[in-house]
Every structure is written in structure tokens, then in C-alpha cells.
Amino acid sequence: MKGMNASTGRSIVDLDHLYQSVAKILTTPLASCVKRRTFGSEIPDLVDAPFNGATRTRLYAAVATAIMKWEPRIVLTRVQLNTNDTTDDDDGAQVIDLEGYTTESGDAVRTSVNLNQTSAA
Template identity: 60%
Template sequence: MNRETGGTISELDHIIQSSSDILETRIGTRVMRRDYGSLIPELVDQPFNDATRLRLYAATAMALMRWEPRITLSRVQFSGITLEGKIEIDLEAALVDSNEVQNLRVPLQLGANA
């Protein structure tokens, strides 16, 4: 189900929506599931250099390996950032059920505009 419209979406779109939710959620903020989320929100105010980019990749991989069981991640690539604070991350992942490789673009909204 689409979280904004309530309409039906494909499994691939649901994986993208779920991945976005996992990556945008700060660890410790979900009641009854305190370890849900990622470390990406902690990186918002960090200088965007090679070290921060590596932390972004690691935080993405760790969170999705733990919380998104429908995919097996093989590549994480930072796609871009806008002045509004929107980040896009490109993922290469295999669907667990079919072993079909998919390229997914996951949009993230971090910071005050989230």
C-alpha cells in the first residue's frame, strides 16, 4: 500500500518505499522497535566529504541488510543531493524470491523538511 495515497503499489515500489522509511528513521525513535532505522539521520550535519560518504554507504548497507529481508544488497551509490535536503541513493539488489537483479533509486528526505 502506498503510504501517501493508500493505493495499491507493486512489490518493487513497496520495497523502495520501505527502504526509504528505514533509511530516514533515526534509531531509537520507534516505540516498541527501538533498534529500527539507520544511522543516516545522524550524518545530516556532517561535512560531505569522502569519510561521510563512506559512512552513508555503510549505514545504508547495515540498515537494509537488517530491516529489508526481500532484497540482497550488492551495491550502494550516492546519486545526488538537492538544496532542499533531498538525497537519492542508487541500490543494486537482488530480489530474494526470484534472484532477479534490480536497480533501485531510493529518495530520502532528511533534516528540517522531513
């Protein structure tokens, strides 16, 4: 699939477009798109929640639900939450690592989404 890079306005294709779409879906709060109230995920609401097992479970469910609903080009096989407490630059940054395969070609895909960078829909 071909699309436009949200930062540069240049054309992007295939996996680059897929990764951008996944990041947009996961970082967009539900009900923030006026004409598509159901677009996005619950993840932005969970970023500041207590870092415990219940929140992690809700976050994994939110990732799976949003991707299954809004991105039919990917099937997830692994979702992992990582918190970066080792560097001063991204202290406490929450990153979701995703693995899966594309429905179009079956190619393996792997990407990471920084949850601290919310999207304006």
C-alpha cells in the first residue's frame, strides 16, 4: 500500500506505511477524531495508570483490539511492553514492541511504538 509520510509529506510504501499506521492507531486516543470516534486505542488513557499486572493486561488487550479493528494488513504474534529507565533522555519511556506477519504476503514484521508520543488525530 502507498501512503504519505505524516512528518515529511513524502510518499511511503509497504512496511513503512504499515508501521506508521500502527503507531498512529496506538497513540491516538479514542473519540479524538471528530468523524471517526471509534478510531484509535485506549492506550493513551493507560500510560499514566499504575504500572502493575492489571494495567499491563489492559494495555496488551488495547493493543490487540485496536490493531485487529483498524489494521487488517497485520496479524500480531507478540506484544511486549518495555519501560526505559536506563537513560536520562527517555526516563520512564514506555515502548510497545510488536511482532507479527502481514496478511498480504506473510512476511514477518517487527516494530516498536513509543507510547509517550501521543498523536493528534
